[in-house]
Amino acid sequence: MSNLFIVAAPSGCGKTSLVKALIEKTKNLCVSVSHTTRAARSGEVHGENYFFVSKNEFDEINNNNGFIESACVFDNHYGSAKQTVKDLLTQNQDVILEIDWQGARQVEKFFSGIISIFIIPPSIEALRERLTDRGQDNPTIIERRMKDAVSEMQHYDEFDYLVVNDDFDIALNELSTIIHSQRLNIEQQSIKHQDLLKALIG
Template structure:
């Protein structure tokens, strides 16, 4: 039985970097690549970071009920393809969805056992510094992201776990522990070691 994990965070909290590092150190774990209408950032690849599509393409998939969740973030749209997630879970691979709190609510309606993890910065000043240091946005965009972050952070209590990204390695270890804790649950272990249990009992 594969697990579906939701990882959400305001922009600038290090979500993408943490998830990438988590995938590299954890077996049988992957990220479901989402669709987005925003432009690719430097270094991002179509099909690897996101499926970069037009607004028309996105709307067509949405009208065909092809997303398990979709949301508007700033001026762009994001969505997780239903078939992609199901195919990955059917192989027994644990899946991470990198989405926002709006998407998490939608996913929980279809996948009630999905495990939600919310990442917070250590302080407001640290978040502003990270957004500014990225050098990707002008000051007006940074200010807008900060305002939106305050709104997003109010939804932390809708998730199952809370991780504070103050020290990257500590936050990464916390995420790793969450993944492994769920893999050790009785329902998971019973399936994984059915043959052993049959021989012992």
């Protein structure tokens, strides 16, 4: 029985780096690769970081109800393909969706039993510093991202878990704990060890 996790965070909170490290240290855990209309950044690979598509290609999938969630962020479109997620879940993989709070609401209409995690920075000052230091955006865009971050963080209480990314290793350990605790719940363990349980108690 596979799990579907949602990991959301404002831009600059380190979500992508945390999820990448989590995948590397956790067996049978993967990220569902989203589609986007934005241009690939340096080092990004089609089909690995995103499926980079044109606006027309994106609209075609969307018009055929092919996305379980989609959003327009900073004038670019993003979407999680329904078939991609279903295929991964049937391969005995736990799946992570890296989406925002609005996407989380949409996904809950398609899948039940989702485990959602929201990541926040240790302070507003730390978030601004991270956005500035990564050197990807001009001051106008940074201010826009800061404003949007405050708006996004107001929805933290719609999620199951809250992780503060102050110390990277601590935040990573907390994410790992959430994943493994879910795998140890009674429903998961009853299915995994049904033969043992039958032998023990008849």
